[in-house]
Amino acid sequence: MAADTPKTDTYGEAAASGGLPQFDFTTWASQIFWLLLVFGVLYFILSTFILPRIGQNIADRTDRISDDLDQAANFQAQAEETEKSYTKILADARAKSMNVSEATRNAVEEDIAKEIEAAEAVAEREAVVAEARIRKSRDAALESVETVAVEAAGDVLEALTGKTFTAAKIRASLKT
């Protein structure tokens, strides 16, 4: 070790005398040796322990992201399907309710028509009966009017002429 001290001085002088230290070839072997050693060890550590783990981590994340995106796409497709079926159910329900109300209305209208018909029939029957009764009572009334007129005419003739006329005679003359 002690022998190194003068050596260091020699290098210092070589540099001071104007020669570039880079072209002092006696130092090249040491530099190359240490470079290969350090570079080799560094390469070994980086390539065995560090880089595979960084690369793996990045690959894991990329996988995870693409997985998540796939899953999101799946969920969206599912949601779209659900929405489609929901719309379909809604449309079906609407059509069904429309049918039901149509049917109900038809039934109700039918009932109403039937009842009206029945009521009209009843009314007609009663009208016929009533007409018959009216005609009868009118005929009766006319009959009684004739009787009264004949009596009145007999009374008038008796008072005028002092003779009694039979009702049949008066009636016959009234009719002419």
Added chain:
Amino acid sequence: MATDPMQQFEIKEKASLFEIAGQTISFSNSALWMIVSGILIVGFFALTLRGKLIPGRLQSMGELSYQFISDMIRDTTGQEAMKFLPFIFTLFFFILAANLIGMNPYAFTTTSHLAVTFTLAIMTISIVIIAGIWKNGLSWFKIFAPSGLPLIMYILIIPIEVISFIARPVTLAVRLFANMVAGHVMLKLFAIFAAYLVAKGGVFIGAAILPIVGVMGIAALEFLVAALQAFVFAILTCIYLNDVYHVHH
């Protein structure tokens, strides 16, 4: 006072360790700061390992770093080059850490040495050559001979392609080294000039404001360069790795 702007690049040996093929291997300030940058990188990324599904700030930084490098590889070379991710990741963060550590006072910029940048460049180009031959066999050498040319053109094209291929490690190494050296030399020169003016005294103390503002500007620029050069080194490595997978061009 240090008046030599090159002094900062000096390798100071702490201990001589052993000898290989006549070369003494010793522990120096350069080795120390390489180890520091290695520990910082491992420490930082160990802290980011939270493994949570929803990342916190630290974990995000780790994951952003990972994705930054993986995007870079995917954009320039393609998905098939992903097995080089650890190498490019290590390369980028080692250079980035070394460059940024070098911006601290008293720290040593390991990437300002041609020995380091050249070794990194040779490493890169060796991986391209080895992986290319491993994958394509000898037909990989077709990258030097683009198909569909008249025979005579190959006499011209093949040497050009070979030279441009050889130039790749050289330019990789020199680009990083020169950027680091130039930036640190500029910083040092401005700082020395400011210190020199202050030492003169009198009116010159007021004039020292100019090199101080200059040194601040250059420091900001150097932080940019530190990150940019790490990026350039990494992306050029990706582009060169293209030759492994796309032989017919």
